[in-house]
Amino acid sequence: MAVMNEPLGLRARKKLQTRQRIETAAFELFERDGFDGTTTEAIAAGADIAPRTFFYYFPTKEDVVLADYADRLNRIVEQLRERPHTEHPWAALRASFLVVAADYDTEREQLTRRFRIMATTPSVYARNLQLQAGWEDALAAALAERMGCDPENLGPRLLASSALSAMRSSQRRWIATGQQTPLPALVQHCFDQLDTGLADIDP
Amino acid sequence: MAVMNEPLGLRARKKLQTRQRIETAAFELFERDGFDGTTTEAIAAGADIAPRTFFYYFPTKEDVVLADYADRLNRIVEQLRERPHTEHPWAALRASFLVVAADYDTEREQLTRRFRIMATTPSVYARNLQLQAGWEDALAAALAERMGCDPENLGPRLLASSALSAMRSSQRRWIATGQQTPLPALVQHCFDQLDTGLADIDP
């Protein structure tokens, strides 16, 4: 299940390259003409592939923007699975999110670009929420397993949903303030609030 | 700003009628052919209007399913605005949501139909999330006002986001259990959890 990053034959390497070319071309065009002003056809042309091939790599134009953001969330689920079962579910969630949030700082420019498009393009934000909904399911399932209950119970759902809320709120703040405060600190703060209870919020 | 339900000239009345006809026709077709299997053209035909006219009433096919669900959320924002400013923000949120959740029980069948489509059709669920994001903004703004701070602060955002999470979790559970437990009770329970803090969750 884990990532294998050793052999990687010619085929796989080429595929990654193409994928990368698509992303590069896409972001260039997004920058110039805006997300909505860019057609998948134009992206394909910029990446030197046939229009049809674009959809072999990305199911949606929106997914180009959200691509790597996606496996980031996958990593969170992995983290959660590896956490000791003795840990309290909420604590495990918190820790998992923090681990992943930590490397947000390393890829600032790339992330900022993606977030900026997401923040200004409704369809991209919508797609983002849709993907997160999928991960909410995954998180809820993982939590249910460690809690020994049905994934449809309120407990795991609310935990997963709240964690993602915390993450989104943090991200938004992060962007709004021009990445002043490091992301992990914001995430931590949100988790703290949910930990103590929202009745404890300041004013 | 409040609803005016007195005069309502011929024009407005006819418009409401047409809107209603569209919804009726649409749900009939959704039932028969599924959401994705139904074209806006077919809906228009069923409602005795021109294909073009459909988009004069609904910006999106998805919005037919989510229509009345929309003004329900508007009511929550109104409620929040009318709450005494001395009340703690989280308490005000809780109260506002509960007021509106209360009448979920009255329109069971209609709501269940809508939820069921939403639960099984990704594009509809996505649109739902997108609309909720808009209301999250509205809620955050209202909260910021009463808290006397910037709407972009973490506080109001996290509060609004968490409240909506609670709502979604409750709805999901409500549907999953075949509407056994009344919705308000579920909502209340979720708000309780967030109130006390998620660290307090059972196992």
Next chain:
DNA sequence: TGCAATATTGCAGTGACTGCGATATTATGA
């Protein structure tokens, strides 16, 4: 080298959604 697996492409199509301009219908004020 030959065969299986997979990647790339072209083509033709579907269907949601838009802009525009024409026309019908209702509201309003003189």
Next chain:
DNA sequence: TCATAATATCGCAGTCACTGCAATATTGCA
């Protein structure tokens, strides 16, 4: 009551994301 403004309805032509299918090229492997 009638002219006029406002708004609703509609047709048309077009754009664009996305799909299924079948042909072809490329790569992995025995």
